[in-house]
Amino acid sequence: MAGQIDPEDRIFEKLRRRDDQAQEEKTRLVNERERALYEKHQRRLRDLVEANTTLPCTISSVRVLGARNTRPAFLKRIVDPLLSVNQDRPYTLSEALRETQYAVDKLYRHDIFTERPSISIDRPDQTDPSSTPTDIDVYISAREKSRLTFKTGTEAGNTEGSAFTNLTLRNIFGGAESLDLNASLGTRTRSAYQARFETPILADPDVRAEIGGLASATQKGWASHEEILKGGWAKLRWLGTGGKHELSYNGLWRQVTGMAEHASPTVRGDAGDSVKSSITYSLANDQRDYPLLPQSGYLTKSSIELAGWGPLQGDVAFVKTEVEAQGAVPIPLPGVQGRSGVSFTTGFRAGILHPLPLGFSSKPESSRINDRFQLGGPTDVRGFRLGGLGPRDGNDAVGGDVYAAGSANLLMPIPRVGPDKPFRIQAFVNGGRLLALKQAESGKEKDQPESSGSVPSTIAELWNGLPSMAAGLGLVYAHPAARFELNFSLPLVIRKGEDARKGLQFGLGISML
Numbered sequence: 001m002a003g004q005i006d007p008e009d010r011i012f013e014k015l016r017r018r019d020d021q022a023q024e025e026k027t028r029l030v031n032e033r034e035r036a037l038y039e040k041h042q043r044r045l046r047d048l049v050e051a052n053t054t055l056p057c058t059i060s061s062v063r064v065l066g067a068r069n070t071r072p073a074f075l076k077r078i079v080d081p082l083l084s085v086n087q088d089r090p091y092t093l094s095e096a097l098r099e100t101q102y103a104v105d106k107l108y109r110h111d112i113f114t115e116r117p118s119i120s121i122d123r124p125d126q127t128d129p130s131s132t133p134t135d136i137d138v139y140i141s142a143r144e145k146s147r148l149t150f151k152t153g154t155e156a157g158n159t160e161g162s163a164f165t166n167l168t169l170r171n172i173f174g175g176a177e178s179l180d181l182n183a184s185l186g187t188r189t190r191s192a193y194q195a196r197f198e199t200p201i202l203a204d205p206d207v208r209a210e211i212g213g214l215a216s217a218t219q220k221g222w223a224s225h226e227e228i229l230k231g232g233w234a235k236l237r238w239l240g241t242g243g244k245h246e247l248s249y250n251g252l253w254r255q256v257t258g259m260a261e262h263a264s265p266t267v268r269g270d271a272g273d274s275v276k277s278s279i280t281y282s283l284a285n286d287q288r289d290y291p292l293l294p295q296s297g298y299l300t301k302s303s304i305e306l307a308g309w310g311p312l313q314g315d316v317a318f319v320k321t322e323v324e325a326q327g328a329v330p331i332p333l334p335g336v337q338g339r340s341g342v343s344f345t346t347g348f349r350a351g352i353l354h355p356l357p358l359g360f361s362s363k364p365e366s367s368r369i370n371d372r373f374q375l376g377g378p379t380d381v382r383g384f385r386l387g388g389l390g391p392r393d394g395n396d397a398v399g400g401d402v403y404a405a406g407s408a409n410l411l412m413p414i415p416r417v418g419p420d421k422p423f424r425i426q427a428f429v430n431g432g433r434l435l436a437l438k439q440a441e442s443g444k445e446k447d448q449p450e451s452s453g454s455v456p457s458t459i460a461e462l463w464n465g466l467p468s469m470a471a472g473l474g475l476v477y478a479h480p481a482a483r484f485e486l487n488f489s490l491p492l493v494i495r496k497g498e499d500a501r502k503g504l505q506f507g508l509g510i511s512m513l
Contacts, residue, residue, distance in 0.1 A: 062139075
């Protein structure tokens with residue numbers, strides 16, 4: 001009858017199912033046996049190492065396997081110090097393993113391998129007349145990353161988002177060099193093109209040199225103009241005492257253009273071209289557990305930039321200094337085991353821009369809108385619009401030469417979400433002041449900056465009265481790429497002309513006060 005299954009077919013189906021089940025069971029048993037053998041081997045190796053940690057040994061050779069695109073001379077500079085012929089005394093086994101791990105760590109930090117290289121140890125051929133009973137051979141097995149990476153997507157920076165295309169060429173010459181090409185279109189930075197070449201110095205991942213160039217056009221609505229930048233830089237970065245150090249030279253052609261119809265006389269006065277030639281040194285020490293949403297630790301940053309003075313030339317001259325500090329402490333709650341997710345953070349930023357004589361002249365130059373500080377907005381002083389604090393000319397925020405800002409934030413987990421999720425309720429109070437340099441004698445804004453007394457008098461003015469302040473509540477989400485905030489802000493202290501914002505304010509950035 002149609003549709004009926006032949007009894008023989010049923011038998012074959014049952015046999016097939018039994019064969020499949022038997023094969024699955026056989027595969028499971030083989031995998032379990034292999035895993036048990038591997039774990040047994042690892043235990044024996046661990047026990048052997050622990051029992052012979054003080055055993056004298058000499059490293060006779062080191063071989064790096066799987067690094068086909070990396071220069072032998074580059075690898076040699078990292079692994080040669082391991083060889084016993086380059087040591088003053090023999091290793092113990094534990095010392096040999098520790099030094100090998102240190103070399104592997106250096107290799108991995110060059111970011112040319114997909115995962116941390118593994119280590120294996122073997123005895124050399126005892127029939128080799130050059131070997132000794134204490135000799136060991138070290139094998140480092142690695143898997144290189146792709147030399148070409150192409151990405152497109154979106155990214156978030158301070159107060160803006162953008163779409164980007166990125167091409168990275170890695171390990172170009174076999175020495176962990178990289179070439180990074182990036183093009184982006186953003187909400188404020190209308191277009192940006194950047195090329196950057198980076199290489200380690202003497203195969204050290206903690207000392208790196210970089211050269212690069214850029215071309216960008218950024219809309220600065222708070223000052224009714226657009227700024228076009230073209231130029232390049234050279235940098236030297238190293239990890240040393242106190243944190244991460246960076247020394248750089250920047251040469252930039254800047255153009256203030258695209259004036260709005262209502263642009264103020266101050267903005268129009270700085271319109272046109274300028275060239276900045278500067279040297280910058282910065283130091284950063286970040287000990288926070290999670291920079292975008294810290295619950296413990298601290299951050300200190302400082303930088304100083306010297307532009308246009310002496311042989312630097314250009315047509316702007318100044319010295320510009322900034323400092324930043326942030327600290328976070330966890331707050332325990334009764335009855336809660338481990339971290340409660342409640343934390344208290346404080347932050348402080350300050351900066352001074354002091355005009356200098358251009359080149360070898362004796363008369364200081366006035367600062368330009370390109371170089372002055374801006375203050376206010378969701379990434380520093382919440383409750384104020386972008387550039388909402390400080391000197392203004394009409395509707396334009398023209399920036400200032402001296403500023404200080406601080407913030408105190410209480411962060412709490414959202415109920416039923418838990419402390420392990422990157423969501424928090426935030427209560428904050430923040431404030432700051434931004435001033436133009438004053439003449440020490442008159443207290444008027446400084447049009448011709450001849451007087452060195454203007455800096456002390458302006459700093460003193462910072463602490464004259466309460467800062468501009470705001471407080472509020474909000475929600476925080478720490479995405480791996482950026483921190484998102486939605487706050488309800490209430491301005492508490494507003495000075496004449498400042499642009500405060502009462503109500504909801506959305507913030508997006510990677511460095512929040």
